[in-house]
Amino acid sequence: MSETSMTGATALRVEKAGPLATLQDAGRFGVRRMGVTQGGPADLHAFAWANHLLGNAWGAAMLEITLGGLTLIAERDLRLALCGADLSATTDGEPLEPWQAFTLHKGQRLAFGIPRAGVRAYLAVPGGFQGSPVLGSLSCVTREGLGGHSGAGTPLAEGESLRVDADALAGASVGEARTVPMEERLDYLAPAVLGLIPGAQIADFTGPSLFRAFHAEWRVDARADRMGVRLTGPRLECRLAGMISEGIALGAVQVPPDGQPIALLNDRQTVGGYPRLGTLTPLACARLAQCQPGQAVHLTSVALGAAQSDYRRFLAALQA
Known part of the structure; x- marks a missing residue:
């Protein structure tokens, strides 16, 4: 996107890009x-x-910073919020803990180092970062070349800038101290217990495989990204010799012929032909997205109604 096509005020300049930092809003739906x-x-x-x-507002666009390595320079005084993974963040070399709102003054440097806990940190600004929506969303999907700060599905690069609504910045309270309650600050180093709604082809898996699926300890494979996370553990066996491809929802847990489950996340393909144990809940997907390679994971069966009730409570608390 050219400088002349962008609106708003310059807020942050990228001094060092890191492995993957992208603009994400609530997502791209109906497509x-x-x-x-x-x-x-x-x-x-x-x-x-x-x-x-x-x-x-719910879904305002922010930065998703994966594995750190990003350094940003403030082009103006900013009120920001940082949540999610502990990526050894610092402001002008001073440690900055996640799960809080803070002020970054013009000229200050916000840097992210190596992950201490979790994988992805989220940096928000009043009103959300700006860009040109593609198919109704700013969310960056690099595989499809859609969205993001550039509109072309590219991660942040050195020398680029992020823009914001100057009016939203002016209305932000610079001195207000706000933090996330301690009970909502998840321990990303603890084994992850992931709620899975049984369904799809679960009845076609053998009895011993179903027992292992919900009683064995799984490990997050190094082959994990925004498309999906492979889990390694005991081999699961399915009686289906083959199946016609079906639509794939967020959190679908596919089991390919090697018997090792794959939990599909936000940048997944839209159809798939492997049998599925069921679907992880949205909050289970969120927890899995913060698991580092080698981390322990346990699957637990949850009823659809209970999962829906939990999710409604989460939305009601945070969509205000």
Whole structure:
């Protein structure tokens, strides 16, 4: 996107890009019939809290910073919120803890180092970062070349800038101290217990496989990204010899012929032909998105009604 096509005020300049920092809003919906995936924050829990700390509208666009390595320079005084992974963040070399709102003054440097806990941090600004929506969303999906700060599905690059609504900045309270309640600050180093709604082809898996699926300890494989997370553990066996491809929802847990489950996340394909144990809840997907390679994961069966009730409570608390 050219400088002349952008609106708003310059807020942050990228001094060092890091491995993957992208703009994400709530996601791109109503387009899967065209083969376009949803994008959006991999960790909806941290994303929602970062916007909530600043009083933003639900789904306002923010930075998703994966594995650190990003350095930003403030081009003006800014009120920001940082939630999610502990990526060794500093402001002018001073440690900055996540799960809080803070002020970054013009010329100050905000840097993210190596991950201490979790994988993805979320940086919000009053009113959300600006860009040109693609198919109704700013969410960046690099595989499809859609959205993001540039509109072309690219992660942040050195020398680029992020823009904001100057009026939203002017209305932000610079001195207000706001933090996320301690009970909402998840321990990303603890084994993850992921709620899974049984369904799809679960009846076609053998009895011993179903027992192992919900009683074994799984480990997050190094092959994990925004498309999906592979889990390694005991081999699961399915009686189906083959199946016609079906639509794939967020959190679908597919089991390919090697018997090792794959939990599909925000940038997943829109259809798939492997049998599925069921679907992780949205908050289970958020928790899995913060698991580092080698981390322990446990699957637990949850009823659809209970999962819906939990999710409604989460939305009611944070969509205000």
